[in-house]
Amino acid sequence: MFIVTLEEGIRFRGKTIPECQALLPKAPGGSEPLPEGLFWLLLTGEVPSQEQVTELSRDWAARAALPEFVVEILDRCPPTLHPMSQFSLAVTALNHNSAFAKAYQDGVSKKDYWGPTFEDAMDL
Amino acid sequence: MSFCQPRFLLNSVCFQQLSWVVYSSLLQTRPSLRCPAFAAARLSSTSSKPVSLKDRLAEIIPKEIENVCINSHLRTGLHNSFDVGEGHSCSTRQKIFWSRSGGPTVWVSNTQLPAIFGFKFNVEVCAVFPLLFGMAPFSMLVRVVSRRSTLCSSLL
Numbered sequence: 001m002f003i004v005t006l007e008e009g010i011r012f013r014g015k016t017i018p019e020c021q022a023l024l025p026k027a028p029g030g031s032e033p034l035p036e037g038l039f040w041l042l043l044t045g046e047v048p049s050q051e052q053v054t055e056l057s058r059d060w061a062a063r064a065a066l067p068e069f070v071v072e073i074l075d076r077c078p079p080t081l082h083p084m085s086q087f088s089l090a091v092t093a094l095n096h097n098s099a100f101a102k103a104y105q106d107g108v109s110k111k112d113y114w115g116p117t118f119e120d121a122m123d124l
Numbered sequence: 125m126s127f128c129q130p131r132f133l134l135n136s137v138c139f140q141q142l143s144w145v146v147y148s149s150l151l152q153t154r155p156s157l158r159c160p161a162f163a164a165a166r167l168s169s170t171s172s173k174p175v176s177l178k179d180r181l182a183e184i185i186p187k188e189i190e191n192v193c194i195n196s197h198l199r200t201g202l203h204n205s206f207d208v209g210e211g212h213s214c215s216t217r218q219k220i221f222w223s224r225s226g227g228p229t230v231w232v233s234n235t236q237l238p239a240i241f242g243f244k245f246n247v248e249v250c251a252v253f254p255l256l257f258g259m260a261p262f263s264m265l266v267r268v269v270s271r272r273s274t275l276c277s278s279l280l
Binding site: 039040046051056059115 | 173182186
């Protein structure tokens with residue numbers, strides 16, 4: 001998925017950063033590719049269309065809200081706790097709503113692991 | 125059922141991943157395959173892609189898993205046979221074909237994949253072209269398998 005060479009730097013799915021900048025969809029009026037496009041490229045190996053990126057943006061926005069208990073956990077942290085520690089706490093706590101954890105508990109087939117894993121990745 | 129019968133080609137994961145070059149060569153060598161359903165299926169597989177990322181992955185990942193399973197069966201299958209889906213089977217040597225570049229240029233046997241897949245192999249590289257050109261239907265399958273193994277090869 002990632003290849004790093006001395007001359008070209010990192011490649012994402014075979015594409016250099018300049019190639020990604022040229023190929024991936026951008027926000028209206030923007031000059032840099034949207035992260036949604038790079039996410040799509042990394043997962044599928046394909047350059048997404050503008051429509052696909054827009055749909056993915058919509059999906060991410062719909063999942064943006066934090067569960068209330070996670071907000072409470074963060075609020076209860078001492079203000080001096082390092083932000084990365086708070087971030088780590090919050091991510092770990094999201095296991096409570098993990099689609100994969102639930103599917104695994106229900107005995108999902110190995111070949112279907114990717115589905116709930118994808119849902120968790122999108123939520124995160 | 126033969127590898128070259130339309131039903132096998134239309135239903136199998138192999139057909140869904142046939143390149144135009146392979147398809148054209150099939151038409152030249154097997155005129156009986158010139159049926160509207162065959163062409164319609166090929167066009168539909170390339171003309172529309174889903175807007176949803178999950179729907180797109182639902183098209184890609186099962187095929188990649190199938191490739192891993194086929195490769196696993198090639199390596200570990202008993203009596204030199206393996207399933208290719210739809211209840212068909214094919215005899216071959218107990219070796220695995222693999223390629224990072226998309227072509228059938230690499231043998232990989234005994235390769236160890238991550239434990240999540242539960243398969244164990246080791247890497248070994250050698251030429252496979254004599255075998256490929258000597259077994260037409262099977263070489264087609266191998267081309268397909270190796271061409272679409274991006275997920276698996278990225279894990280090696």
